[in-house]
Amino acid sequence: MAIDGVKIIDSDDGHDIYNAIVEQYKDGVSIDTIISEILSEEQNFCTDEFYTEIYWTAVAYSLWKIGRLTADIKQKALDIIAQSPHEFWLEIDDKAPKQRQKVLDKLAVQLQSENPKPLKVRKSKTKREPHFKVGDVLAVKFKDNYGAIFVSDVDLSPRKIEYHLACTRLLQADKPSMDDFLNSQICCRKDNTNFGIDTDCWFTHKDLGVLLDDLEIIGTVELYPCKLWKLAPTGTLEDIYNEITDEPRRGRLRLIDTYELVKEVIQK
Structure with a gap:
C-alpha cells in the first residue's frame, strides 16, 4: 500500500475507504448499506495494528465528512487515536509520528462534534433513462x-x-x-x-x-x-x-x- 503522507486519506487504503463511502453516498446509496459494506471489509483492511489505525480513522473521517458518523464508529476511532500513532510511522519518516499526531488530534476534535458543512447529495432535476440495457x-x-x-x-x-x-x-x-x-x-x-x-x-x-x-x-x-x-x-x-x-x-x-x-x- 502506498503512503503519500500523514493525512487521514494519504494512503491507498484511505483513498479506497473514502471513495467507497463518499461516492456511494453521492450516488444515493442508503447510509445503512454503506456502513454495512465498509464494516464487512474490516478484516481485509485491518491486517495489523498500523492498518487498523488507517482503517478506523479513514472510516470515521469519511462518515463525519458526509454528516453520518455513528456513535460506535466514533468511539472506535477515538480509542485508536488515544493510542498515539503507530510506531511504523517512524519508518516512513523520522518526522512522521509527530506530524501524524497533529492530524489525529485534529480528527479527534472533529469527530466529537457534527460537521457544520457536510457533503450534500445533489438531486437530479430530470430522471434520465438509459439508451440501452445489459445484453x-x-x-x-x-x-x-x-x-x-x-x-x-x-x-x-x-x-x-x-x-x-x-x-x-x-x-x-x-x-x-x-x-x-x-x-x-x-x-x-x-x-x-x-x-x-x-x-x-x-x-x-x-x-x-x-x-x-x-x-x-x-x-x-x-x-x-x-x-x-x-x-x-x-x-x-x-x-x-x-x-x-x-x-x-x-x-x-x-x-x-x-x-x-x-x-x-x-x-x-
Whole structure:
C-alpha cells in the first residue's frame, strides 16, 4: 500500500475507504448499506495494528465528512487515536509520528462534534433513462459497412450513466443479424466459464447519445459474467471501428466464438 503522507486519506487504503463511502453516498446509496459494506471489509483492511489505525480513522473521517458518523464508529476511532500513532510511522519518516499526531488530534476534535458543512447529495432535476440495457445486441453502421457489438455493462446512478460496449470482430457490408452476431468472434480471455473481454469501449450517456442514429438493437441476450479488462474511456464511432479492426493488437489477443459468452438468446 502506498503512503503519500500523514493525512487521514494519504494512503491507498484511505483513498479506497473514502471513495467507497463518499461516492456511494453521492450516488444515493442508503447510509445503512454503506456502513454495512465498509464494516464487512474490516478484516481485509485491518491486517495489523498500523492498518487498523488507517482503517478506523479513514472510516470515521469519511462518515463525519458526509454528516453520518455513528456513535460506535466514533468511539472506535477515538480509542485508536488515544493510542498515539503507530510506531511504523517512524519508518516512513523520522518526522512522521509527530506530524501524524497533529492530524489525529485534529480528527479527534472533529469527530466529537457534527460537521457544520457536510457533503450534500445533489438531486437530479430530470430522471434520465438509459439508451440501452445489459445484453442488448447492436448493429453499428459505419460509412461503408456494419459491425456488431453488445452492451456488457451499464453503470447507472443518479449522477451518471455509463456504458460498456463489447466489440466483436464482425465487419460486413450488410446489417448483421443475430445469427451473424452469434457466429462472430471476439477478443476475450477465457477461464472455464469466467470471461475477460479485451475489446471494450466505455461511453458516457451524452457521448453515446450522439451515436444513436448509427446504432440499432437487433436482439437481446443473457450473458455469462464478464470482467472488463480494458477500461479506457472512448467517445466516437471511430473508437468502436478501431476496436473491431485493430489487426496488430488482434495478433496478441485470443479470439473465441462470441456465442460462448451467451447464456441464452432472449430476443431475435
